[in-house]
Amino acid sequence: MTNPQSAPVLKVVDLSLRYLTRGGAVKAVQDVSFELAEGQALGLVGESGCGKTSVANCLMRLLPDNAQLVAGQVLIDGQDILSLTEDKIREYRWQQIAMVFQAAMNALDPVYKVGQQVVEAIEAHGVEATVSLARERVARLFRMVGLDPALMDRYPHEFSGGMRQRAVIAMALACDPRVIIADEPTTALDVIVQDRILRELKGIQQQLHMAVIYISHDIAVIAEVTDRIGVMYAGRLVEYGATEDVFRAPLHPYTAALMGSFPSIAGEKRVLANLSGEPPNLIDPPPGCPFHPRCIHATEVCRQEIPPRVQRGSQWADCWHPLEESAVPESVEAGEV
């Protein structure tokens, strides 16, 4: 953890993934590239089925049998983890990169004590030499995520939803990973619990100087906890940049539409933009810009050619007709037509 801030701990280069199904190859991830430095938080947002979770599964190398890596590299400190063998990958998982699963999704085994499950994760990776040391470590982790260490010997069903999510975070932290992926970490939790858990995650991230990738459909959560945002659409990263810049002035019409469709309790009450239509079929995606069938700015060139990358400060987007900074409110209005 002594690396300078500027050195990227995680580098994803031209990642492409597809799933082979009976109907054809589903192009779930296409040409996704980004970098993440230590202490940075990246948010991946998009509609369901846009490839957010597939990217996470690539990074964790937790891929179903029908998944096929087409191209790309995932570098952690320069080591390409996609070329590692199955044996090596087990060492790398949890120690280099760990995942915070949705607690609602059976992330905890109901027949084992919660503490025991974390202890086992630590033992399996040989991080602590003895069981008692491992238990001490779990107690520390529990305190860090705001759980009473006495709860170690309880079973998952004795935990509330929020406590379970904390335990899952403790599990992800078990082997001091350098990168943590949080896949919808607070979905299905009530707002007050969500707020506490997000604050704790953020605190831990700053304290341990970790890189965190948040995956969420809730752009309000992403806006609060991240400093980089990547907007995904149809398996592609269509816009990327500093969270504040992207929220202030999105370049891509999809980003603008997504933000315009979110109600907020702050600020003036405004009409929400309808993002009409559905995401494209990824077996046979539309030619040109994948967003063109739903885009109000689409022209002939969008239908035929892959859009170029447009840069503005920290921010870039793949679009033929990027939005002007001043034109943003107008484009949101236009999105509803």
Added chain:
Amino acid sequence: MEASLAHTPSAETERLVSVSGLTRQFPVGRSLFRRATSFIHAVDDVSFQLSRGDSLGLVGESGCGKTTVGKLLVKLIEPTSGHITYRLPGLDVGEGTENVPVESADISGGQLRAFRRQVQMIFQDPYESMNPRRTIYDTIAEPLAVQGMGTVLDRVDMVSEILMLVGLTPPATFLFRHPHELSGGQRQRVAIARALVVEPSFVVADEPTSMLDVSSRTGIMNLMQQLAHGLGIAYLYVTHDLAVARYMCHRIAVMYLGKIVELGETEELLRNPLHPYTRALLSAVPVPDPGHRREPPNIVGDLTAPIDPPARCRFYDRCPLATHHCRDNPHPAFEEKAPDHWVACYEV
């Protein structure tokens, strides 16, 4: 609680639903041979009114009883005590008694049929709220069919019309599909169509967008508002999301462990929250603006289940303002602290 009956601005005749002292308890651990000794106080002494064309958002965390209130209002379950009074067209008790208030408990038999035409519900889960073996036509025409409204051919026309109204066009391509062939957003449009096909005056919407993707969510919210305004339907919108309630409703009621703790006009309640729970809830809602800074919610402890709660303010254990007075007195009365702004708290 009597005082709260007077807080609707509209005239007596415009009042569609009046709820007073509504209570529903669920027994814990009861069986055929054992009588329950403890009860979950899911809804406890709740009162509010809804007028024609009005919209009320019922907001709270999971387990606060908001869905139970919704089910009580559509008579899916019956209250333990308290009154729900409806003033609905077609719901008369005899000759020349059009638009006379009718008690929920008195509605049965033929009146229940009339009631089912006037009061409908939209369910949360678009995947489970439709029989997978029945077509979209069967699903939407069900209320018409069981109430014997129109012939089969009339019903096909009525269903086609309502499908166009909810934006599923052309209707012919949807009529004979099964629910699993549609996306979540399309199914929820079907659910809205089913609720509106009988032309009700009052609809309970139980988190209709919470299971939908971002893109279809806005479409459903806009559609519901448009139809409710266009058809003059009053609705109770049950949700855990204050931002959604703000967008959808004229007024918001905040529930905590079976009690309504605060009720007011939407913008007034958001600008000037009085109850400490409402304040905590508001400060916990993330805002889609990276520049926005929130204070951490001022609340302690965790949510508990309202099983045989002690006779004091429900929020006492978690309240930052709690005093001895709060501990030693029963749950505070619902009082109008500002015009049309009702709060149940000793400390505001």
Added chain:
Amino acid sequence: MITPPNYTPVPGPGSEPPVMEVGHSRIRLLWARTRLALHSFRTGWSIFMESRIGVLSLVIIGIFAIMAVVHPILMLTIWDVDTYDPVTGYAFDQVNQPAAPSWRHPLGTDPLGRDVLSQLLWSTRSEFVLGITAALVTVAIATTVGAVSAYYGGIVDVFFMRLADLFIALPGISLLIVLSALFKLNLFYLALVIGILGGFGGTAIILKSQALSIKVKPYIEAARVAGGGHFHIIFVHIIPNLLPLSLLYMMFTVTSAIFAEAVLSFLGLLDVRMSWGIMIHTANTGGYLMGGTRYWWLVVPAGASITLLCSAFYLGGRALDEVVNPRLRRRHD
């Protein structure tokens, strides 16, 4: 106050199912429904045919069905009644009975000089009738009992479930033996008894647990809000969703009915003219079962038929299992 914005209608997916104009006729409505039914049948059929055991079971059941049909045709054409009647016939052309298979008697004759093939073919029909009657009775009772006791719960549920326990506790075959001693049990009564035993017994419990999971679905609440009464909910929402599972248990009941018939006939307790069980019974009372493989044609055809038909219905049930859980399958695609 905000004004509702114009919304863009969601474009409909492809137009595969029937396309109609808004003004339609009754015939078009019927046609659309028929096409829909055909469509779902074809989907189910293709899933069924994908499993090898499904095809195998269908082939075996098909062969037996042909056998059942062939017997009356043969009796009308090339077989004369005096020689080939399964019960009263006598093979005058043979000197010793039982006679080994020959051209005129492909499966030989039994100790009483009757043609074994004729007996086998004749019995096939009654096995089918028995199996299917028993299965229909079981499923009709079990589906109704399951749906009703799950829906009403309380005392109704307790009554039917204790009744089911009682029926399960009763040893089936022994009970049938007692009943056959008291009454003349013909095939129809046998089917009825087996049907009632299964219908109020184990099958009812299985269907009830399924019905319980249907009862708590939100679409049941939606039906109540729509104004549907108890009858409507049970018969329109619960039972149709139980039917796939019912069909599965129907297949299994066929198996157990045929097997029970074989056992009772073998013990000579049934009032039946001829059946596969009786064929083995006849061989046994003549002492030919002890003769090793020398008189194989007296035992093997009937025994093999019982085994094959029972397994065919069982395998068919297993293949139907795949069709029964359509949502389970679709997620794999």
